[in-house]
Amino acid sequence: MKSIQASALAIATLILTASSTAWSQPGQTASASAGMPAASTSQGAAAPVSARKADRALRRQVYAAIGKHKEISAGNISVVARGGAVTLNGTVTDASQVNEVAEIAKGVPGVTSVTNKLTVQKPFGGA
Template sequence: MKSIQAFRLAVGVLIVATSMTAWSQTDQTASTPSTSTMTASGSAASATGRKANRALRRQVYNTIAKHKEISAGNISVAAKDGAVTLNGTVTDASQVDKVADIARSVPGVTSVTNKLSVQKPFGGM
């Protein structure tokens, strides 16, 4: 019984040791400095893009929240590269277009996809 456990342990250690020394196979024989520089700048650019998207999303949401006649609690805002998507519900049909217009007025917004719907009254039709 103990010999089976020892054998399993030895096989597991062998697999781990083999996988740690394995190299990935690529077309390039050696990594060039320009490749690693491009990778580093690409990840920095994506982090900057995410930060800009979050800032734009907050700015749009805060602009919507400033309008007291609109209940912004049921509205979610997503932003990516200037394109804003509005999801959720509003209490009145006239607010659907108004919220989209407010979002378009925010600097940095290039397009607005409006997926807002009118919230039905509780128990009503």
């Protein structure tokens, strides 16, 4: 009887120990996971928010620049902006538009580089 109680107590202690172990989140320092805020968290909190706003504004500017060219169907083009670097994904209707859209994006103020992943849309039922 005592051996059963001892093993149950050992198992309960093991479960309690395992469940109380705290793991830090990715990108979080050990001091922040232990309840002590890191020194950079209070200062760096505003930087990601303003960076995201700037990225969204740049993305809208690139969309607006592409939209000024009526011959380009921008409905199948997605624009991702990160710190001035723009990535273009999606499809266009004509092969000449692939480079044209990239050049339009490069001309937007604030764009530092353009990664062009655009492809030509294949017609339905065609090869």
